[in-house]
Amino acid sequence: MKKLLLFTFIFSSISYSQTPCDTVTNRAGIYPCDDYALLSNIPLTTFEANSSSDSWGWTDSTTGKEYAIIALRNGSGYVDVSDPVNPIYLGKLISPVLNEFQGNWHDVKVYNNYAFIVSEISGHGMQIFDLTKLRNVTNPPVVFEDDGVYTGFGSAHNIAINEDSGFAYGIGTNTFSGGPHFVNIQDPPNPIAAGGFAGEGYTHDAQIVMYNGPDSDYQGIELFVGSNEDRVVFVDVSDKGNPQTLSEISYSDVEYTHQGWFTEDQKYFVVTDELDEVFNGNMLRLIIMDMTDLDNPVEHMQYIGETPAVDHNVYVKGDKIYLSAYSGGMRVLDISDIDNRNIEEVGYFDTWPADDRTSASIGDPGAWNVYPFFESGNLIITNFSDNGGLFVVTKNDNILSNPESKNDSFSVFPNPTTERVTITSEGTPITHIEIYDMLGKRLRVIEALDEMSKELNMAAFESGIYLVNLNKSTTLKIVKR
Template sequence: MKKILLPILIACFSILRAQTPCENGMAGAYPCNGYDLQVFIPCTDFGADNANDSWGWTDPDDGTEYALVGLDNGTAFLNISDPINPIYLGKLPTHTSSSLWRDVKVYNNYAFVVSEANGHGMQIFDLTRLRDVANPPETFTEDAHYSGFGSAHNIVINEETGYAYGVGTGSYNGGPHFVNIQDPLNPLGEGGYGGSGYTHDAQVVIYNGPDSDYIGKELYIGSNESQVAIVDVTDKSNPQLISSATYSNTAYTHQGWFTEDLNYFIVGDEIDELNFGFNTRNIVFDFTDLDAPELSFEHSGPTSATDHNGYVNGNKFYLANYKAGIRVIDISDISNENMTEIGFFDVFPSNDSAGYDGAWNVYPYFASGNIMISSLKYSSQNYVPGFYLVKSSSLSIDDNSLYSFNIFPNPSKKYVEISSLETPISMVQVFDITGKLIRTNNYSAQVNVNFNISNLKTGIYLLKINNQVTKKIIKI
């Protein structure tokens, strides 16, 4: 197997701290297209042998970004405000025993962790404790625990309603187990739904899509091994199946995600590449009529690698593609049955074959543009799994140039003064924390700009200067 990258030893950690740009199709030893490596940390630096799921938390008080990384024996927490030099803050050990499967999600500044370890239940951890860690890495303790189920394959959270859904548990035929987490430290079980069998993963939304029959309803979209189940879970005491969607050459309906307009649902089948010899396949359903979902088309990737978790952010679909790393796919023309790969970062350099080593999860929702990847070692014993941060080359070009712009005051109520020490300012764009473009201002090569933010709502924003340098601001 090709060696990964020689780690630079700093203190007691094997962290590759220097940025490695994607040049001529390679970032060091990693094949790439359009994405630079920010940092790689092997699992051994977290006192673990393997990684699995991952998620992110952005502190609403100051915009600091944190990575939450599932491990075989717990959950690691990292401050990634300096993505080239992240700080490993510590680990929440597993509630019972180690397991290859662990999953973590976030609601209201708390992390919720489940595992397939026997008797694990759901751990609840107050993420605000990460703001002031005196001597990292610490060994954390959970703040609360839910024991209404034991093992669980996955946890799904609807942040709009404050409900968590344990899936793949021993209850409700493995279907969703409803937990009210509106008071995070006092979770309450509120039943479940087992009418469509075992759920491997799911997405739950307050529906505001094209089907007027279900506007305002809380809908559960379950990837249920051989089908996609659409369930109205608004009334937890009386969940109702709306419909199911199926497709040909089914091996294992694994996970799926809505497009942002809720017109389409993109599904991954985890085992079809192995069973049928396909290249990576994503199945796209038309969900404009939820009572009668239709197969729209299938997208075939450029490699035979197995697909795992995929998420939509704007007009891009980010796919954790195991041995092919992460793939970034333009879905802006999905209504015309077009999906186009526009970039990738391959964390398993030796090959792109079907199998379960490599990128398990991708988290593409940090406002900074940093993308988190967690990788797994399954059968390739020489592979080094761990935690990666990558970033679009168009955003991370010469990140040191951030220091050639001063922004003051920050936080601010009305204005920020942007001054250039070297490069004149020609354009400033404002993005919200989801990556949505709010405003664009053009200038005639000015060295000082008084930028009005008085009409922005309170919160965290990104300023993109001259279409290449990004800087976080806080509107108070």
């Protein structure tokens, strides 16, 4: 793809501001919060875009680095967040087609080291980008070129990918009456059309899994779960040439069935309705479906939140729900007792602090998406607005429980870590490093240094807390996950 535009990128607009969530004021700087701290924020001006939407993440299996992908109005941006306090904006992939409004929102998912990007722009198709290019950016930011465009459909509202089967699903495309459009992406640069399914009409969003839940009748099938505006549909798509609807379910006060996600045991499916807060005056609401019997799903419960903000995208990791709720920001819910119909909000981070609404409205700004799947435990949030951009947040304990990780002379990031940390001196060069476990056993000594920054590989260390003594004078604490 030819570069369509030239950009002047302004590094000074990047905002780095690691800020704990104050437990008295419930603020991290200007942002309302509960138990979640701000690590950094990159505003939209840096990406030279006037709005953002979806987001996703990629972890490089070769280097262990974590990268954020932010969907923009005119393309997609790529950010190295392996040091979440000091993210590096690597560059931008421009949309293959821009309309008179210079774009529309984009959506992105990742498979096998490739990003797949779609948009509702007419003729956009599915853009393909090799993420391993991010390893070799030496003078960021740059304008990337894509690695192909699948043109079996033009516009698409969204894209879903089953990483276990290697199939992408164009969602809300201009084909198959807006039902899912199947694409074989097992060889990512060479996608192959694999049919589609129009039998249940327009799908707004979807999750596709290899089913291993409690219903023994359907073990091992490829299950498509579509949020289809006024109901949720469950379709066996194992045979792409002959998809079979298993069941569907709706719920009370339905306005717009938007999106959903399975719990990890695939017993429950969590559903958001994007417009019930707007038109029915509901507080934030999630509908939980019991999927013990795929032929006969039933409503298990409804969770009613404490804010009138509109719920948007929801994901489940472990026993937590991570929900983007526009003007309510990111909400985090504990579902460890979901069997007994107990769901409790345990944290939030509000990326739209200017909001003082007492009710929801169409087009609310704020958190469009939250990506919670990084092994580090850090999360990325994107706003749908002309403000905000990309936020990196983490549990408050990851900052507050490690006060030794930063002092006037030395700092260590990321902390906690899964593999590598970088120790940086703000004054005296680092000359000597010793690493101890919590029993006082010395595990490693690094001598004869004269460096202002030193990277440590902690991959061989077991999970736990370690003490790092620098220059025989200063001790920092590192948490290895």
